[in-house]
Amino acid sequence: MSIPVADPRLLSIHDYTYTLPAERIAPEPLPDRDQSRLLVYRSGHITNQTFHNLPTELPSDTLLVFNDTKVVQARLFCRKPSGGQVELFCLEPVAPHSAIELAMQQTGECVWKCLVGNGKRWKSGPVSLNFTAQGQAATLIAERAEAVDGYSLIKFSWNPATLPFAEVLRGAGHLPLPPYLNREDTEADAVRYQTVYATHEGAVAAPTAGLHFSDAVVADLAERGITTARVTLHVGAGTFQPVKAARMADHTMHGEPFVVQAEVLRQLLAHHLRPLIAVGTTSLRTLESLYWLGVQAAAGQLPPNTLPHVAQWQPYTPGSDLAATSALKALLEYLDAQQLDALHATTQLLIAPGYQFRMIQGLVTNFHQPESTLLLLVAALLGPDWRRVYEHALTNGYRFLSYGDSSLLLPDSL
Incomplete structure (x- = not known):
């Protein structure tokens, strides 16, 4: 063949x-x-x-x-305290679990390998994102741990800490459409x-x-x-x-x-x-x-x-x-x-x-x-x-x- x-x-x-x-x-x-x-x-x-x-x-x-x-809603648009936007594209979990099934159920905090957009403007300190999950207000905090092979290890923590990370992504994230589409995701994309x-x-x-x-x-x-x-x-x-x-x-x-x-x-x-x-x-x-x-x-x-x-x-x-x-x-x-x-x-x-x-x-x-x-x-x-x-x-x-x-x-x- x-x-x-x-x-x-x-x-x-x-x-x-x-x-x-x-x-x-x-x-x-x-x-x-x-x-x-x-x-x-x-x-x-x-x-x-x-x-x-x-x-x-x-x-x-x-x-x-x-x-x-x-597909998970792996793109997160966070804000610096100054108001500038930082995009985090979650690629794969690192800690406490590297297995995706366990990582999606993790509560409280976790570390993921991410691509960072506008990374040069993010010198230090946390960035955050407010969102709604399971009908309640929630906040995601992201801190850069280290850079590895062109990627960054990002420590995430969130409140309420009882939310699994899957719910955090559902509430806070966007679908990662292919870059060649050159557009933002829509409600239709969430289905299609x-x-x-x-x-x-x-x-x-x-x-x-x-x-x-x-x-x-x-x-x-x-x-x-x-x-x-x-x-x-x-x-x-x-x-x-x-x-x-x-x-x-x-x-x-x-x-x-x-x-x-x-x-x-x-x-x-x-x-x-x-x-x-x-x-x-x-x-x-x-x-x-x-x-x-x-x-x-x-x-x-x-x-x-x-x-x-x-x-x-x-x-x-x-x-x-x-x-x-x-x-x-x-x-x-x-x-x-x-x-x-x-x-x-x-x-x-x-x-x-x-x-x-x-x-x-x-x-x-x-x-x-x-x-x-x-x-x-x-x-x-x-x-x-x-x-x-x-x-x-x-x-x-x-x-x-x-x-x-x-x-x-x-x-x-x-």
Whole structure:
């Protein structure tokens, strides 16, 4: 399914570009989620569809995998005592918990890694923000602890201290829309920049392939007997990180936490030899990461009481020909031995041309930015045909990026 190259670490991101006119970037979502356009690529043949027809384009024995992460209102506009504004973009928790699920329930105070806007004007001292949470007045105080690798560690404290941090963000924060939209979030974005199946809070960017699914499309999938499963990968701000290195070997992928229930692993195992299609690049990276964690588990390289991790280049070093079923069985045995009902892990997996897909047979995804790691992933799946797909989309009036149109990519006949 992938097109091999000598070594994907030698790739130049400049070979994965195209001209994207600004007017082709969708600034707003369409009125109806499932009325976006759907480009269908099937074994080299391209057709135009509408997204609400997706269920008719899928093989009847498909297992469709969603990422059910929920975007948090991670942008905080605080004020200095002098009145000047400081923007804090919460990226990931540091203390007392680094696990996002626990961090969102933390009360009283916490420390997060943040990007700081107008940071040069914030020399010292606290900044604050008044807001309303659960029907009561509340105040958030932020203090800069230290700078680390271009980020700042920010200590937050709030009153009432009994509020969980999730409620603080809901009351005080704004949705972190992609910077290329170049606008503030609106009440409409609060609904439309979430998937209809968003459940677990923790993402700072939406899994945008899922934004096209309406309740009607989800119901149609069920009526047609198409099975679904959910994983949770909390999308980080690194999804917007440009590739600046001349070679991919010099680009560092951001790590992202994910959770997969044991019952989903069993569902994937039972679905062997039938089409497995990921909704979005985050679902795809999660599914492929499961394989590489299974390789580690089969080799006894997942010690207890550690957070399993997939390194960026693990698939490209002398690896394993382990079958996907064997990898899934090894993960289930690992969870059973640890008496766990879910796999919690992190991944830095970079999927680039030369990658051999182990788990998935297709992908539902939007149209991605030039010279991005997401475009590399599409090129790994389609080979040189990625250019033909994007040229077709540009020629035929498709809308691009987060609020843009969608595609169903099926490289092989299903």
